[in-house]
Amino acid sequence: xxxxxSSVVLGMTAHRSKHxxxxxxxxxxxxxxxxxxxxxxxxxxxHGRHGKQTFMMLYDYAFALRHNEMAQSALNSxxxxxxxxxxxxxxxxxxxxxxxxxxxxxxxxxxxxxxYNLVTRAFVLSTExxxxxxxxxxxxxxxxxxxxxxxRLQHGDEECxxxxxxLSQRSARSWGAFGDKKTxxxxxxxxxxxxxxx
Numbered sequence: 663x664x665x666x667x668s669s670v671v672l673g674m675t676a677h678r679s680k681h682x683x684x685x686x687x688x689x690x691x692x693x694x695x696x697x698x699x700x701x702x703x704x705x706x707x708x709h710g711r712h713g714k715q716t717f718m719m720l721y722d723y724a725f726a727l728r729h730n731e732m733a734q735s736a737l738n739s740x741x742x743x744x745x746x747x748x749x750x751x752x753x754x755x756x757x758x759x760x761x762x763x764x765x766x767x768x769x770x771x772x773x774x775x776x777x778y779n780l781v782t783r784a785f786v787l788s789t790e791x792x793x794x795x796x797x798x799x800x801x802x803x804x805x806x807x808x809x810x811x812x813x814r815l816q817h818g819d820e821e822c823x824x825x826x827x828x829l830s831q832r833s834a835r836s837w838g839a840f841g842d843k844k845t846x847x848x849x850x851x852x853x854x855x856x857x858x859x860x
Contacts, residue, residue: 698723712765717784720762724791727755756795763788770814778821786811786825797836805840808833812852820860827856 698719705719728751766785776782789811796804808829815826834849 695723695726698726712769714780714784717762717766717780720758720765721784721787721791724755724758724762724788727751727758728791728795752795756792759788759791759795763792767810767814774817776815776818776822778819778825782815782818782822782825785814786829789829793832802840805833805836808836812856816856823856823860827853827860830856 702716702719702723706713706716709715762784766781766788769781770776770785789807793804793807796802796807812826812829812833815822815829818826830849830853834846834853837846837849
């Protein structure tokens with residue numbers, strides 16, 4: 663029988679949280695976060711540091727941390743303990759997402775025309791997660807992350823090109839938010855160009 667600490671169950675829990683719950687509903691207790699850590703260690707031992715399942719476990723763990731951090735902030739925004747805990751979780755989340763993205767990028771650097779698979783999916787999802795955190799913190803590093811991802815994906819298969827277009831559109835919005843109308847306009851042109859290639 664599969665237990666609640668299984669990587670399969672944890673992955674399904676993370677998937678459900680992404681699509682059907684609000685941040686306040688997605689609060690993950692410390693025990694469950696420990697379960698993600700244990701599952702990550704076990705998955706990496708079985709599939710290796712660059713194993714495809716390891717990538718997804720890394721992302722699911724980072725996503726659980728992110729939602730728990732948001733839940734802490736939403737439920738107890740005035741509590742010093744909650745604020746401290748939310749900051750700790752955000753730091754953990756950043757480290758995990760960066761680790762996931764770096765591992766995927768190492769593999770993507772070896773191919774000129776990437777295919778959309780578990781590795782590229784983990785790369786896209788971790789990029790999105792990092793971009794969301796950085797935009798919340800009003801950090802221009804978001805733009806560098808998006809630019810790097812677009813360049814990695816734009817010469818891939820149709821699914822990769824589709825994601826490159828999505829990230830390009832988000833980049834255009836970010837440039838607009840920073841008040842750079844010229845770069846925003848140029849990025850919008852690239853978005854159209856990427857979409858026309860599909």
